[in-house]
Structures are given as structure tokens and as C-alpha cells.
Amino acid sequence: MATSNNHAPANTQTRSRNRLYRWFDRRAGLDALMRESLDEPIPGGARFAYVFGSGLLYVFLSQVITGVFLALYYVPSADHAHTTVAYITKEVTSGSFLRSLHFYGSSAIIVILLLHLMQTFFYGSYKGRRELLWLSGCVLFAMMIGMAFTGYLLPWDQKAYFATAVGTNVVSEVPLIGEWLKRLMRGGTDMGTLTLSRFYVAHVFLIPAVIFAFIAAHIYLFRKAGAVGPISEDAVEPKQPAESFYPRQVIMDMSFALLIIIALGLLAWLKPAELGPRANPADTQFLPRPEWYYLPIFQWLKYWSGSFAIIGILVIPTIIAILFAGLPFIDRGLERRPWKRPIAAGTFTLILFSLVWLGALSHRDDRRDPGVAAQLQKQREETEQFMRAPFEPETASSSLAAANVALADPLAAKGKKIFEAKSCNACHGDGGVGTPAGAKLISIGAKLPPDKLAAVLRQPTEKMTAGGMQSVKLSDEEMKALIAYLNILK
Numbered sequence: 001m002a003t004s005n006n007h008a009p010a011n012t013q014t015r016s017r018n019r020l021y022r023w024f025d026r027r028a029g030l031d032a033l034m035r036e037s038l039d040e041p042i043p044g045g046a047r048f049a050y051v052f053g054s055g056l057l058y059v060f061l062s063q064v065i066t067g068v069f070l071a072l073y074y075v076p077s078a079d080h081a082h083t084t085v086a087y088i089t090k091e092v093t094s095g096s097f098l099r100s101l102h103f104y105g106s107s108a109i110i111v112i113l114l115l116h117l118m119q120t121f122f123y124g125s126y127k128g129r130r131e132l133l134w135l136s137g138c139v140l141f142a143m144m145i146g147m148a149f150t151g152y153l154l155p156w157d158q159k160a161y162f163a164t165a166v167g168t169n170v171v172s173e174v175p176l177i178g179e180w181l182k183r184l185m186r187g188g189t190d191m192g193t194l195t196l197s198r199f200y201v202a203h204v205f206l207i208p209a210v211i212f213a214f215i216a217a218h219i220y221l222f223r224k225a226g227a228v229g230p231i232s233e234d235a236v237e238p239k240q241p242a243e244s245f246y247p248r249q250v251i252m253d254m255s256f257a258l259l260i261i262i263a264l265g266l267l268a269w270l271k272p273a274e275l276g277p278r279a280n281p282a283d284t285q286f287l288p289r290p291e292w293y294y295l296p297i298f299q300w301l302k303y304w305s306g307s308f309a310i311i312g313i314l315v316i317p318t319i320i321a322i323l324f325a326g327l328p329f330i331d332r333g334l335e336r337r338p339w340k341r342p343i344a345a346g347t348f349t350l351i352l353f354s355l356v357w358l359g360a361l362s363h364r365d366d367r368r369d370p371g372v373a374a375q376l377q378k379q380r381e382e383t384e385q386f387m388r389a390p391f392e393p394e395t396a397s398s399s400l401a402a403a404n405v406a407l408a409d410p411l412a413a414k415g416k417k418i419f420e421a422k423s424c425n426a427c428h429g430d431g432g433v434g435t436p437a438g439a440k441l442i443s444i445g446a447k448l449p450p451d452k453l454a455a456v457l458r459q460p461t462e463k464m465t466a467g468g469m470q471s472v473k474l475s476d477e478e479m480k481a482l483i484a485y486l487n488i489l490k
């Protein structure tokens with residue numbers, strides 16, 4: 001390698017750069033590494049059909065980079081998550097654009113993943129000692145689905161909260177360990193800061209760590225088995241003349257990456273990702289709808305209830321998952337042309353069509369029911385209204401400051417506990433800041449003297465009962481504490 005430099009350097013600058021390069025090459029083996037990665041032989045030559053794998057790698061890296069920028073501002077707690085995402089969306093320079101890139105990037109990964117999967121499947125590229133390659137791909141597939149699920153909760157707006165409530169509820173249908181699994185995911189029986197922090201840790205540490213490891217394994221196993229080539233090629237001993245990965249396949253891969261950049265950039269610019277109003281757990285009307293790629297599963301779950309639920313939720317998906325992961329062990333023939341293996345190709349196509357069909361049915365159901373359509377329309381309007389409103393920073397009167405003041409007075413501190421134990425905060429918000437379901441209680445002490453306050457709590461007005469507030473039944477001692485707490489809310 002050291003003797004490969006047979007041209008005399010044109011000037012001292014190139015000579016010094018070459019010396020630097022040689023210094024590194026001798027220690028790190030750069031030349032060998034370059035050749036190893038670029039000289040990969042592709043039987044039958046470069047093709048656009050092979051670009052999806054590197055496309056996935058590209059979008060994943062884009063997710064990592066945009067994700068790091070989002071993490072600079074994001075705070076994973078029920079108190080602050082929504083405000084910080086609103087800040088990114090409304091205040092941070094290019095924040096909305098970056099968040100949109102990350103948002104559409106997740107959809108792009110699913111789309112390209114499906115294309116990659118279809119290409120691999122119909123080309124029979126899992127054949128010929130490629131079982132481990134296929135299995136590592138299955139793990140990556142599952143991890144991407146996990147990334148989409150965990151990322152969805154993080155903005156802590158209405159749809160994030162209620163979609164995740166549905167998603168984690170489904171888990172509790174699993175026999176024996178269902179309830180335990182649900183509590184494990186939520187960090188308790190309800191969803192709150194512990195849920196957010198678990199989802200956050202999974203989304204930015206645990207799952208990405210697994211993904212990095214399996215991307216390395218996937219690429220290693222791919223290189224080990226070699227590119228499989230066109231469907232007419234032998235999967236074990238390729239016979240067709242091979243073309244090196246560099247330059248034509250590299251150029252095709254890069255053109256695809258460029259296409260992705262343009263598509264994501266245009267989407268993010270023309271239709272920025274939205275953020276809805278902050279999650280309100282007390283809202284009983286909200287209809288959660290998942291992101292498009294979860295719609296088929298969402299629709300599927302509708303058909304399974306009662307004692308049969310277990311079949312639809314666990315048995316059938318498990319069978320499909322096992323068949324899917326076990327494909328290269330089941331379909332062992334070396335025939336790669338899809339029309340020569342009609343059962344495999346037929347089943348796969350049928351499943352794909354069923355998923356599209358289920359997604360379409362979900363849309364149809366929502367349009368058909370006027371009550372549902374009206375509620376969904378209302379939710380869209382609320383989101384648009386929130387997006388138009390200027391950014392509202394957290395102020396001193398918001399939860400944290402109010403909570404700290406309460407701790408100074410033992411009677412009020414006891415009252416705060418009662419306020420939370422009686423779920424007053426579900427409607428009136430933590431620290432009584434108010435939510436759409438209940439008026440703000442800040443400065444209530446100035447409005448109602450203690451005896452009036454006690455009376456109205458024991459016997460709520462019509463307006464209060466109409467809003468779902470029930471008569472507060474407490475001992476005199478406890479009522480005094482509660483009122484002491486309400487009085488310090490300022």
C-alpha cells in the first residue's frame with residue numbers, strides 16, 4: 001500500500017495530505033477498509049431494486065440526527081413534555097421543520113421497510129443460507145415498530161395520550177401476565193410522568209441500542225452471504241457476471257437517498273407536523289386514532305371482543321409472526337422466481353392486501369358514523385386552533401411553583417394530598433391551574449370565603465354537577481385542610 005503512490009505529487013500540499021493519509025492508512029487500514037466496502041460483487045449487476053436497504057439506513061441516520069436536536073429541548077415529564085414540544089414547534093428556529101422531518105421520517109421508514117421487505121420476499125433473497133440475515137431483519141422490523149409506538153406518546157398531546165392508552169390497554173388482554181405487562185409499560189396503573197419516562201428511555205436509549213447492534217449484524221451477515229442478484233440467479237453459487245458495488249450501485253443508492261431528502265424536505269416544509277392541545281386524562285369524549293401504519297391493527301382489534309379477544313389479539317398475530325420469522329426455515333427450496341412458489345407468494349400478497357383493506361375499512365367506519373365524524377372534525381379543529389395560538393410559556397402559577405408553596409404550610413400540604421387523592425386535579429389540573437374539564441381554582445380563596453367554599457364543595461351548584469363534579473364528602477378536619485390548600489393557590 002505504501003508503494004502504491006507512483007505519481008509524483010503535484011505540489012507540497014497534496015504531498016502532505018498523502019502523508020497524513022498514509023499515516024492513518026498504516027495504522028487503521030483505510031485502503032483495505034475502502035476496498036472491502038466498495039468492491040462488493042453484485043451478481044447480474046447494479047439495480048434500482050436493491051436501493052431500499054441503504055435507503056433505510058439513510059432515513060434511520062436522519063432520525064438519529066433530528067432526534068438529537070429534539071432531545072436538546074424535550075423534557076420527558078407529564079408537566080413539561082407538551083410545553084417543550086410546543087416550544088420546539090412554535091418558537092425554536094427551524095424547530096418545526098426539524099420536528100416535521102423526524103415525524104415524516106418515521107412514516108418514511110415504514111414505507112421503505114415495506115418496500116425492502118417486498119423486494120426481499122419476491123426476489124427470494126432470504127434463500128441460500130440467509131436465515132440469520134432474515135432473522136436479524138425481523139428483529140429490526142420489530143424494533144422499528146417499537147420506535148413508532150414509543151415515539152408517538154412523547155408530545156403528550158391529546159391524541160398521543162389516548163392512542164397510547166388504547167395501545168397499552170390491548171396488552172392487558174394477554175393471559176396471566178397482561179395486567180403486569182401493562183403496569184410495566186405504564187410505570188403504574190395510570191399514565192403519567194413514569195409512563196413518559198419509560199417510553200422516552202425506550203425510544204432514545206434501549207431500542208436504538210438494539211437497532212445499532214442489529215444493523216451491524218444485518219450488514220455483516222449480508223456481506224458474508226453476498227448479494228443474491230436477480231431472481232434467475234442461484235442463491236448459493238452465483239454464476240452470472242458480477243459488477244462491483246462501486247460506482248453504479250453507489251450512485252443508485254445515493255440517488256434514492258436524494259429522492260428521500262427531497263420528499264421529506266418538501267413534506268416538512270409544506271405541511272409541518274401538528275401538535276394538539278395538551279393531554280387531558282379527564283376528557284371522556286376524545287376518540288384516539290393511530291398513525292396510518294397502525295390503522296390496520298386498530299381496525300383488526302375492533303372485531304375481537306369478549307372471550308374471543310385472545311384469538312384476535314394474541315393467537316393469530318403470534319402465528320403470523322412465527323410463520324414470518326420462520327420463513328427461510330419453512331420455504332427451503334432454492335427456487336426464487338415468485339410464480340414458481342405460488343403458496344408463499346400468494347400468502348404474502350394476501351396478508352399485504354388484507355392490511356390495506358383493514359386500513360380502508362377503518363377510514364370508512366369513521367366517515368359512516370356521523371357522531372364519530374363530528375367528534376373527529378372537532379378534534380381536528382381543536383388541533384388547528386392550538387397550532388394557531390401563540391406559545392404559552394409555563395408561568396409561576398403553573399403546577400410546580402404552586403405545589404412547592406403548598407408544602408410550606410402543613411395543613412395546606414395535607415389539603416394538597418386530599419386534592420390529589422380525590423382526583424380534583426383530573427379536572428382542575430395540578431395546582432388548580434384549570435383544564436378544559438374544570439375551571440381554574442387559582443385565587444378561588446379571593447372569590448369564596450372558607451364557609452362558602454365548604455358549602456359549595458359539599459353541595460355543588462348545577463353547573464358543577466353538569467361538568468361531572470360530585471359532592472365532596474370529607475370530615476370537618478379534612479375539609480379544613482382542603483380549603484387551606486385551595487386558599488394558597490395563587
Ligand code: HEC
Pocket residue numbers: 282419422423424425426427428437438439440441444447453456457463464466467468469470472482
Ligand atoms: C369531573 C370533573 C371535576 C372534578 C373531579 C372536580 N371538579 Fe370541581 N368543578 C368542575 C366543574 C365542571 C366546575 C364548574 C366550573 C365552572 O364554573 O366553570 C367545578 C367547580 C368547582 C369549584 C367552584 C369554582 C368556581 O370558580 O366557582 C370548586 C371550588 C371546585 N370545583 C373544587 C373541586 C374540588 C376541591 C374537587 C375535588 C374534591 C373537584 N372540584 C373535583 C369539575 C370537577
